[in-house]
Amino acid sequence: MRSVPDAEMELLRQHGVQITAQRLALLRVVAEQPHATADELGDVVREQLGSISRQAVYDSLGVLVDKNLIRRIQPAGSAARYESRVGDNHHHLICRTCRTMFDVDCAVGEVPCLTADDNHGFEVDEAEVIYWGRCPTCRADAQTDDPTDPTKQPRQKSKETS
Ligand SMILES: [Zn+2]
Ligand SMILES: [Zn+2]
Numbered sequence: 001m002r003s004v005p006d007a008e009m010e011l012l013r014q015h016g017v018q019i020t021a022q023r024l025a026l027l028r029v030v031a032e033q034p035h036a037t038a039d040e041l042g043d044v045v046r047e048q049l050g051s052i053s054r055q056a057v058y059d060s061l062g063v064l065v066d067k068n069l070i071r072r073i074q075p076a077g078s079a080a081r082y083e084s085r086v087g088d089n090h091h092h093l094i095c096r097t098c099r100t101m102f103d104v105d106c107a108v109g110e111v112p113c114l115t116a117d118d119n120h121g122f123e124v125d126e127a128e129v130i131y132w133g134r135c136p137t138c139r140a141d142a143q144t145d146d147p148t149d150p151t152k153q154p155r156q157k158s159k160e161t162s
Helices: 006-014 021-032 038-049 054-066 136-145
Strands: 071-073 081-083 091-095 101-104 130-133
Touching: 006 021, 021 038, 021 054, 038 054, 054 071
Parallel strands: 091 130
Antiparallel strands: 071 081, 091 101
């Protein structure tokens, strides 16, 4: 459990990032828990390293994002999420109900994936797509909620995610 993989240290070194225990720990935790928020990541790192301020977590994540070691995804209406899968222009599926996020491969297999109808003279190097919808679990829940009502009346039932 305590074996610090040299791969991560090497990664920081290669990208010219000063190696600190916090950055190493964050890099590792982001790889283990893709799409976690900064606060979730901070909680895990705090368990490993002791007290780290929220600001320090944000600062370290910012450095890792700037150096392209991790990727930040900012879905509308949600805290930013982080992941270590970088550089492959993959996209995301997000459940509107429970906010679960899944990776989906780049539809075309190479950047920028989508071709803009009119690129206004830009050299487009990335297309970031978020597919919004409802995940299988939430769909199943909805079906058991109202099996007979196709008009989808909003239910006021509080939904505890288990
Ligand atoms: Zn869901
Ligand atoms: Zn992802």
